Amino acid sequence: MRKFIWFVCLLALGLPAIAQKKKNMPAIDRFAGLDTAFERILRDWHAAGFAVAVVEKDKLIYAKGFGYRDIDKKLPVTANTLFAIGSCTKAFTSSILGLLQKDGKLQYDKPVRDYLPELKFYNDEMNNLVTVRDMMSHRTGLPRHDFSWYAFPSSSRDSLMKRIRFMEPTFHVREKWQYNNFMFLLQGMIAEKLMNKSWENAVRDNLLRPLGMNRTVFTIGEMEKSDDAAIGYALKQDSIIKKLDYYHIDAMGPAGSINSSVTEMANWLRTWINGGKFNGKELLPAAYVTEAMSAQMVISGGMPSKEKPDMHLANYGFGWMISSYKGHYRVEHGGNIDGFSASTSFYPTDSIGIVVLANQNGSAVPSIVRNLVSDRLLNLPYFDWNTDLKRTSDSAKAKAKQAEKLKSSSQKANTQPSHPLKDYEGIYQHPGYGSFEISLVNDSLFAQMGKDLMWLRHYHYDIFEPFGKTPGETIDTTEKSPFKLQFHMNEAGDISMVTQQLEAGLEPFKFTKTPKPKAITKEELEKYVGEYLLGGATVKVYIKDNKTLYVLVPGQPDYELLPVEKHKFALKVANGFFLQFEVNDKGESVNATFLQPNGNFKATRKQL
16 A cells, blocks of 8 residues: 555656656657758749648648749748639629628529529520529539630620520530639629629628738739739740749639639638638628538539549539548539639648649649648648649640540641632631731731631641740740631632631531621722612611611611621621722712522613
8 A cells, every 4th residue: 555655656746757858858840851842842832933822720831932933033922922812702792692691682593594694594494493502503514615715805794794695515404514714703793793893802892801811812913913923824834934924814813813822722721621710700701601611512423433442522512622531521613714823721620721823834833832731730640742743744644645646646638728828818806805916917817816826837728726826936836725716718719707616515616707898998988978779779878986887678687797808808708798889980889789509690880
């Protein structure tokens, strides 16, 4: 008994010493060695730079930049460097609708046309069934149709919305998850209408300012004014780092125009980790936060692989993707826009958040860094994500090259275009996409598609393949476009249309040709004005708005005339139809001939 008491006394005496020893022990640095790993990632992926921030519970525990935000000037990335975050913007947009729902101004399950009655979809099924929730979770049946806004940008949200009625779905409503940026544009437009302010101001007033995200901006113009903003870069030929121009998203802003830093994005993550509260004050409704990071639509089966059996699940919430990462519930969204890649993620039950922003186009860097940090903070065994994703990327590139070789084998040698290259010139239009212009420069065709100038190299017959043309640089024919342009003739044998396969699962898109108008003054147009006898009917030619010539045929709408050659005009909305005037030595029009696929019809001018 006495020995037992003595042992207890010794133990009691030793406890303070043990406790003191533990108290003085240094805390384990969970980020030890990561700087070296991050530098290796920069080298292996030939990346310009990136920044990463980590939050735990309600604290920022790590924020640092690596590499350069400007390679030429050797300006380093910092934790405050602004990057384009791309589609990480989407969670901000849907959150505004969460605020509107809390205030009773919006219901997720009402048809979207209750809020935007001017909106028209491709068919009645969509008009009647598509709800706000469907748009928030990418389940409307529409595929991406990204070529419409990316290649043919617009500063008008209304004009982009009007294109949607010409966008064909590939599935029924709620049948399949399909990512679609236009549906987040519409969410932004709903917010503008119900809040009576721009989407930008709605996000700034309700989210950014309360979060202290005062350097976060919406436009490239604002970003360029910053003294710490990244330049975007792309990787050419697997190792050459090339500067890219900023992409001005303009009207499509609600889907991806925010530019921010990892330090400020950390405040956004703190809010989600803490159930919608920032610094103890509610910013987002708790009910919305729960719905947003819960499964609203299945992306795919999300089955685990043999190599990674502890990674599975693939669902979508409101502006967030949901998966299981090694037994931990992960909420994440990536972002990509010219020269930039991003990842914003958090583990709600572990109270950990990670944001990675990189100034490299279509980069794997954010995913690698995110996973390395996740493994550290979740106390998971080490896994070499850098080598694993590099191996996957190299394999994908090899398969793509092999597929390109197979495509090239179908090319027919020694063929020629059906027409002289001059005949392919014109403006080509699609109501759901926009228009682009093809011009003949010296002996080559070029297409101006939005901000991009493309050289059209003859492939075979009437099919051409486009290659980007940057001023002052030679054309890189190794960077092939995924689509080709196929030209078509009308009954008269004229080039009348070009088709492009822009969306998998749909027929090639038809862009109708309109001749390129030539500059002509009002004084020159006046010689054609008058009345012409066509059979027993009177055709009237007149000038509208002091600049445009029109023709009116009885019983038909007024046709706008576009000058294409000397005394020859094209009917703007009637492809293949022309009006050719005959002018005498006095410079007076004496007759006009309608040139049509089904024949030519002469109209004689009434007395001058």
